[in-house]
Amino acid sequence: MKKTGIVFFPAFDWSLGESHPEREERLLYTQEQIFEEGIIDLPQVKQYSPGVANLFDVMLTQAVFPTPHRHKLDAHLIAVGSSMILSKALMNKEISNGFAMVRPPGHHSGATVWGNRGFCTLNNEAILVNNLRSQYGIKKVAIIDTDVHHGDGTQDVFYHDPNVLCISIHQDGRTLFPGTGFTDEQGGPNAWKSTVNIPLLPGVGDEGFLYALENWILPRVSEFKPDIIINSAGQDNHFTDPLASMNCTARGYGKITDMIKPNLAVLEGGYSIQGALPYINMAIFLALAGEDYSGVIEPHKPTRSEIGGETFRTFLAGLKQQHDNLRPNWTLRQEPYLPAGEWVYLEKSVFYDTDWFKENRREYIRKCDHCGGTVLMITQNLMTFEKAALVRIPFQACDTCEQAGYDLAEHFKKAEKTLLLQNQLRNQVHLWSQGEEVSLFES
Amino acid sequence: MSYKLGIDVGGTFTDAVLINNNVVHNKGKIPTDKDNLLETIVNAMDLLDISKQKIEQITISTTLVTNAILQNRLPEVNLLLFPGSGMKLSSLPWPVNYEVLEGELDFRGREVNPPNQQEWKQLVERLKSSLNPQIAISGKFSHRNNIYEEQLASYLQKELPKADIALGSQLGQTNFYRRSLTTYLNLASQVQFLEFASQLKSAIDTRKCTAPIRVLKADGGVLPLSKIRPVESIYSGPAASVLGALAQSSSEDSYVVVDIGGTTTDIGLVLSGSPLISAQGAKIGSFLTNVRSLAVRSVPVGGDSVVLMENNKLKLANYRLGPAFCIGGYNPTPTDALRYLNLTDYGSHARAEESLASLLPESKRQPQDIRELAEEVVRIMVDRIGQAIEELQQEWQDEPAYKVWEVLHHHEDLEFYIQLSGGGASGIANALADRMNARTVLTDFSEVSNAIGAAMAKPTFSWTLNLDTYLGRYRIEETGEQGKWEGSKKPHREVEQFLKDLAYRQAETMGIEGSSLQKDQFDYFPLVESYNTVGQIIRGGMHVPPGVSGRIVK
Ligand SMILES: [Zn+2]
Ligand SMILES: [Zn+2]
Numbered sequence: 001m002k003k004t005g006i007v008f009f010p011a012f013d014w015s016l017g018e019s020h021p022e023r024e025e026r027l028l029y030t031q032e033q034i035f036e037e038g039i040i041d042l043p044q045v046k047q048y049s050p051g052v053a054n055l056f057d058v059m060l061t062q063a064v065f066p067t068p069h070r071h072k073l074d075a076h077l078i079a080v081g082s083s084m085i086l087s088k089a090l091m092n093k094e095i096s097n098g099f100a101m102v103r104p105p106g107h108h109s110g111a112t113v114w115g116n117r118g119f120c121t122l123n124n125e126a127i128l129v130n131n132l133r134s135q136y137g138i139k140k141v142a143i144i145d146t147d148v149h150h151g152d153g154t155q156d157v158f159y160h161d162p163n164v165l166c167i168s169i170h171q172d173g174r175t176l177f178p179g180t181g182f183t184d185e186q187g188g189p190n191a192w193k194s195t196v197n198i199p200l201l202p203g204v205g206d207e208g209f210l211y212a213l214e215n216w217i218l219p220r221v222s223e224f225k226p227d228i229i230i231n232s233a234g235q236d237n238h239f240t241d242p243l244a245s246m247n248c249t250a251r252g253y254g255k256i257t258d259m260i261k262p263n264l265a266v267l268e269g270g271y272s273i274q275g276a277l278p279y280i281n282m283a284i285f286l287a288l289a290g291e292d293y294s295g296v297i298e299p300h301k302p303t304r305s306e307i308g309g310e311t312f313r314t315f316l317a318g319l320k321q322q323h324d325n326l327r328p329n330w331t332l333r334q335e336p337y338l339p340a341g342e343w344v345y346l347e348k349s350v351f352y353d354t355d356w357f358k359e360n361r362r363e364y365i366r367k368c369d370h371c372g373g374t375v376l377m378i379t380q381n382l383m384t385f386e387k388a389a390l391v392r393i394p395f396q397a398c399d400t401c402e403q404a405g406y407d408l409a410e411h412f413k414k415a416e417k418t419l420l421l422q423n424q425l426r427n428q429v430h431l432w433s434q435g436e437e438v439s440l441f442e443s
Numbered sequence: 444m445s446y447k448l449g450i451d452v453g454g455t456f457t458d459a460v461l462i463n464n465n466v467v468h469n470k471g472k473i474p475t476d477k478d479n480l481l482e483t484i485v486n487a488m489d490l491l492d493i494s495k496q497k498i499e500q501i502t503i504s505t506t507l508v509t510n511a512i513l514q515n516r517l518p519e520v521n522l523l524l525f526p527g528s529g530m531k532l533s534s535l536p537w538p539v540n541y542e543v544l545e546g547e548l549d550f551r552g553r554e555v556n557p558p559n560q561q562e563w564k565q566l567v568e569r570l571k572s573s574l575n576p577q578i579a580i581s582g583k584f585s586h587r588n589n590i591y592e593e594q595l596a597s598y599l600q601k602e603l604p605k606a607d608i609a610l611g612s613q614l615g616q617t618n619f620y621r622r623s624l625t626t627y628l629n630l631a632s633q634v635q636f637l638e639f640a641s642q643l644k645s646a647i648d649t650r651k652c653t654a655p656i657r658v659l660k661a662d663g664g665v666l667p668l669s670k671i672r673p674v675e676s677i678y679s680g681p682a683a684s685v686l687g688a689l690a691q692s693s694s695e696d697s698y699v700v701v702d703i704g705g706t707t708t709d710i711g712l713v714l715s716g717s718p719l720i721s722a723q724g725a726k727i728g729s730f731l732t733n734v735r736s737l738a739v740r741s742v743p744v745g746g747d748s749v750v751l752m753e754n755n756k757l758k759l760a761n762y763r764l765g766p767a768f769c770i771g772g773y774n775p776t777p778t779d780a781l782r783y784l785n786l787t788d789y790g791s792h793a794r795a796e797e798s799l800a801s802l803l804p805e806s807k808r809q810p811q812d813i814r815e816l817a818e819e820v821v822r823i824m825v826d827r828i829g830q831a832i833e834e835l836q837q838e839w840q841d842e843p844a845y846k847v848w849e850v851l852h853h854h855e856d857l858e859f860y861i862q863l864s865g866g867g868a869s870g871i872a873n874a875l876a877d878r879m880n881a882r883t884v885l886t887d888f889s890e891v892s893n894a895i896g897a898a899m900a901k902p903t904f905s906w907t908l909n910l911d912t913y914l915g916r917y918r919i920e921e922t923g924e925q926g927k928w929e930g931s932k933k934p935h936r937e938v939e940q941f942l943k944d945l946a947y948r949q950a951e952t953m954g955i956e957g958s959s960l961q962k963d964q965f966d967y968f969p970l971v972e973s974y975n976t977v978g979q980i981i982r983g984g985m986h987v988p989p990g991v992s993g994r995i996v997k
Contacts, residue, residue, distance in 0.1 A: 012966055013846040019971045028968055028980065031845070032550035036584060037530045038620035040723075041731050049841045050850050075847050278550055286530060297528040299555045 001044050004289040005089050005098030007082045008034070009050040014075040014103070016354065021243065021271040022104060022119040030101065033278035034285065044289055046095060050102075051081035055440040058122055059429045061130040061157060063390040063420040064113045065379065067431065067438055071115070076122040079104055083124045083266050084131055090228075090263055091136045097263050097288050099233070100124070101281055105268045107145060107232050108178060110156030112361060112390060114381045116354035118149065118178055118269075125230050125266050126157040129164060132228065133395055134427045139163060142226035144217060144260055145170070146209075146253075147234020147268040148244040150181025154232065155195055156348075160188035160365050161372050161394060165224045167217055169198040169209065171237075171244050177353065183323040188365050189330050189344040190373040196220060196323070201315065202245035203307040206252030209237070212316055213259050231262035235270025235280040239302035243271050247306045250276065254283035254293035262288075275300055333364065337411045338376075339404040342367040357383035370398035374405040378416070388418035397425040445499035447992075448654070449898025450487050451683045452480055452505045455705035455747070455763065458894035459487040461496065465993040468496075470891045480507050481639060485646045494650045501647065502897040504659035504679040507639055508632045512677065513728050517631035518577060521570065524623060525582030525591050527555065535620050538729040539627055542566075544595070551911060552588025563595060567602045576603055579630050581611030581623035586918060587909070589925055607633070613923030614672075614733060616907075621724055621733040628730055629674040636673035644668070655954070657902075659683055661725055661736035663718050663989030664903020670953055674734055677727050679897075681739035682989075685711035685718045686896030688862045690991040691886050697857040698884070699832050701875070702892060703865030705747040706763040710740040710831050712839060714857060718989050719835075722842050735905075737989065738838055740831040744824050746867040750775040752802045757816070759823050768798035775799055780820035781870030783813065789866075821874050828871075829878040832861075846966075860884055864892040887997055895995060902955045905986035906946040907963075910938060913970050913978030917941075922949070932978045939965055939983065946985040959987045 010027035017023070034040075040047050055068050058080065064071060079102040086098040106125065108118030115121070125143055132138040143158070145151030145168040158164040173179045187195040198212055221229065235253065237246040248256075257265065265284055270277050279298045286293040307315075333345035343364045350359040364376040372394035380387045389412040393405035402425055412419045413432050421430045431438045447462045452475055461469040471490040476483045484503060511517055522539055526532055527547030544566075546558035570576045578599060580592045589612035596608045609630040611622045643656065657665040659679040663686050666675070684702035688711070692698065700711040712719040724733035743761035751758045759777070767778035769790030775798035781787045782795035799816050800808045836859075844850045861879060863872055864886035872883040886892050907920040912932045918925045930937055939962070947957045965983030969976045 008843070008845070009850075010845050011847055012968070013848055018969050019974045019976060023969070023971065024966075025968045025970060025980070029550045032584075032587075032617065033529070035617045036550065036586075036619050038535055038618050038731075039530065041535060041618070041620055043536070047843065049843050052850060074851060078847060078850050274551075282529065286534075291534045292531045295528050295531055299549055 002096040002290070003044055003046050003094060005046050005048055005086045005095035006040070006285065007048040007050060007085050007098070007100050007102065009078060009082045009102040011075050011078070011103040016116070016119060026103060026271070026273050027101065027277065029274055029278045030281045033282055037282065039282070039285060039289070042289055042291065048085045048089060050078050051085040053077045053081035053084055053127060056429055057084070057127055057131050059420060059431065059440055060134065060422055060424060060427070061127045062109065062111060062113050062123060063377070063388070063422070065381070065388040066386050066418045067433060068440065071121060073121065075104055076106070079106065080122050080124050080127050083128050083264070086264055087128045087132055091132065098265070099285050099288055100264065100266045102267055105234070106153065107147060107151040107234070107268050108149070108153040110153040110350065112359065112377055112379045114359050115352040115357070117350070117352040119354065120153060123153050123157060125232055126154055128266070129230060130424065134424065138227050140224065140226045141165070141228050141230060142167070142221050142224055143230045143232060144221070144262070145232035145234070145268070146237065146256055147232055148236035148241065148246055149176060149234065149269060150178055150197065150199070151232055152178050152180045155185065159195060160191050160375050162191040162194050163372070163395065165194050165196070165221065165226060167196040167198070167220065169200065169212060169217065171202055171246055172199040175202055176244055178351070183319060184326055186323070186326060186328070188346070189328070189367050190365065190371070192328055198319065200246070201307055203247055203305060204312065205239070205247030205302070205306045205308060206249055206255065207308040208312045209248060209252065209256060210259065211313065213256065216316070216320055218259065229260060229262045231257065231260050231265040232268045233257070233265040233284055234268030235276055238270065238272050238276035238280060239304055240272040240275035240298070240300060241270065245304065247302055247304050249302070250279035250283040250296050250298055251293060253280045254287040254296065257284045257287035335364070337408065337415070338364060339407045341400070341404065357381065366401055366404055368398060368401055371396055371401050374401040374408070376408050386418070387416055388420070389416040390420045390422065392422040393425050395424045446496045447898045448488070448491070448493060448498050448501045449894040449896070450484055450501070450503050451680065451893035451897050452483060452503070453680055453704060453893065454506065454707065457483050457487050458891040459491050460888070460891050460894040460898055461491050461493070462895070462898050462995070465996050467888055467895070467995060470888065470894070472890060477510070480505060481642050481646065484643065488650065493652060498652050498654040500657060501652070501654050502657045502659060502665055502900060503643070504683045504893065504897040505676060506680065507676065508636060508673050509677045509727065511632055511635055512628060512730065517628070518634065520577040520579050520627050520631045522623060522627050523566070523578065523580045523595070525558070525585070526619070527583045529583065536729065538624070541623070546582065546591045548582065548584040548588055548591070550584060550587065551914060552584055552916065553914070554590070558591050558595065563598055567599065570603055570606070574605065576606045577630055578606050578608045579611070579623070579626045580608065581619065581626050583619040585610070585612040586615035586617060586622065586920065588916070589923070610923070612925065615918055615920040615923045616724070616733045618733055621731050624730045625674060625724070625732040625734060628732060629672050632673040636676070640668050659897050659900055660903065661734050662720060662903055663737050663900065664987070665900045666902060667954060674732065677734060678725055678736055678739070680893065681709040681711060681741055682737050683893035683896040684709040684864070685713065685737055685739065686900050686989070686991055687864065687892030688886060688896070689713060689718065690895050690899040690993070690995050691888065691892070692862060694994070696860070698860045698862045699835070701828060701832070701861055701863050703863070703868055703871070704745045705866070706743065706745040706761070708742045708744055708828055708865070710742065710828065710835055711737055712835050714839070719839055720989070721838070738835060740835050742827050742831045744827050746778040746865070747772070747776050750777065750780070750802065750820055757819050757823065759820070759827070769795040775802055777820055777824050778867055780817040781867050783817045784821065786870035787867055821871060825871055825874045825878050828875060832879060862886060864889040866890070888995065899991040899993060899995070901959070901987070901990045901992050902953060903987050903989050904950065904953060904955060905984055906942060906949070907984040908942045908982065910981040911978070912981070919945070933976070934979070934981070938981050942983060942985055950987070955987055960985050961988065
């Protein structure tokens, strides 16, 4: 029998503030609903208990600066670890798919982390995906983000990685946090077109989402031929969500899940905790378990006006055209410390809305025809003015890029106060602070 | 001088003990007559000659309800459901018929769609022909609001005065599916149980005994015969094994309880002196219930399991055909293997050899062949028990956790030993110790351990509160009590005192001492609407954990 796994971690003793949207109450009614319905008693369902991720798994994927020990990570490590319980069960063939219904969310947390933004500190899906690649030999992964907000953190982690396809469909960044996710963001120099952004007008409902899936997202995924599909299953496209303005229903989410057929769905946002979450979580889970979700009906009816039909199809066709026609325009940069090769230069500013500060980041990506290319990031927290460097040797790095990574690390160990070397090729992580290596295993 | 009497009705044997001041005064064992459990119990009492002593309490662990369910000897019950919307009922396997009625509540017990009175009228028309209709009514989220169940019940009671009606909300734990099936089973077993109870009472009366009668539950606790819900008496046998071990070990120990019976071996887990309780309700036959039970495994292998040779492969059947060959039975069994290997001295060695040899071809009946065969039988038995122990320990590790604190303080590492009881326990002790890499300890009163467990069991009960101060409603899961909350919208100490008072009051009527009540963690969920806190949902509990009233002294 094909088994569907569930790990339910509602973090009932954790919140970002008593009346914050990300509070204890958020999955309370979901718990009432799913356990009252008896979904755990479905013969094909297996419930797993939560797990705790370790800092090594985190730092292989995300550079938590200045050191992970400076952050309150407990709840986040459990959300990551619980999601990874399911990915391990998937790899061990105990389950054929699964749903990590966990708090806190993660998709706004990017390659470098100085704090919490968009309620996220650690990126559940990104850490999980790189664990699958380093431990289980998974090569290609597609992440489809159906949260109403742009999955900017996930995009940031994999922006230079040609083997992870990141697709985010969301409400237009001009009308919603985090303000990014436009069609011109399509990946770095060695990973162009492995990032796809589909920004939608407010008011799109089930019809529009399903149309975009069928006509854009799914064809792109099947062209990419991933080994595994992950769904960042945010639920804030619901017609009752207080933070966004879309029109999806619970059954629509069930249908979306049916079409994506993810190996793993990981809960992201969704802040209509009574009107939407209990129903969407049910519908997504039933869809994964191959059960009928047509009876999952919210007590309220949509009241927002919906954008669909010909208007939507024309809009989407225009957006796709714009996307397809874009050509990248890279800026090359020379620096004395950069090893041989062509280095593309990018600049980025990240806003941490929870703690209200900014990070500025400079990125150098080694152009390479043989691998994803070694990446250097120099970042500064503009509240504390602390600086740090990240050097990433990618999975399947070529010899030249690997050597370039070591050379950069050698330089920045001394040149910056903090350096993280993410050696994804050799599954190694080294963190230096003031020239001394910091252990990731003490707390 | 007063005595505690404990009787455990097992599948094969019924054990009885008389305990005085933690000393076993008398004990006995008789075969169980499956078709007449009452007589078996009465015979066991007479064996111990109870009329000669002053008995202070009688505790019975009986398979009455378990057997009635497993053997499908229950009367028909009309199961009426208010499932509302959500998952299709047909997604889950329903072992009984049901009828669906209109009417829907949401997860906080708020009304979404009202019931349809027209349906109720038609229902009465159909049920009218039945002399004494048995009706179980169960609604999704009725544990949050019993309004529809109550309305329908009072309507039906008026129209059908002879009907017996049970409500799902009275078994108020979350899980509509299990609650419905448990309500069904409880109502269906009620008539048989009440009849059994009244006959037992009069049988005891005629022996001039006035001691209160208590019944052992699946969770290892006892309740008075008049207070127990029949369905709660299922699986009391494995619970008795665990309590028996508890009464014969030190109070802070951690160990695996292994009780070897004729055809089944019961396994339980004790963590620092407290039996592990299953995170899920008990499953009986094809019914999933919300009956609280100790986490136990029953492995279908015991001292009398028939040993078979099928296509040159040794097999342990999961049934018994009389006693072991070495003590006069007709089939080779693990008991014969243990006897042959001189691991026990029970029965005839020559007969043990004969029975094992019969499994081998005539050309291969050298002592070495028989010895290997006997060792293989023991190995299979020990391996099955070992696997079940590992499963149970995994269940403990896999207990769900919903809070950061719980995950970070999940489980301390405990060192387990194995507490062995039952026939042949001493025979497999070494093999099991090797298999589990743990030391084994033999229970002193191994053959009546379950009866000791029953006699020494303490009452258990829990009061789990769910309070919604915004809607002004509270519910107690275990009793199904639902009421109005008139206190503060954001209470703190006040609500803990409220539950404490309620629990103390009700504990008294169940013969439970207030001092044995323990307070659980209370969780406060602020209810927020448009960034304002408008109330709280509070979950908390008081409970009396399973345990024993003393430790047996030799
Ligand atoms: Zn979101
Ligand atoms: Zn390269």
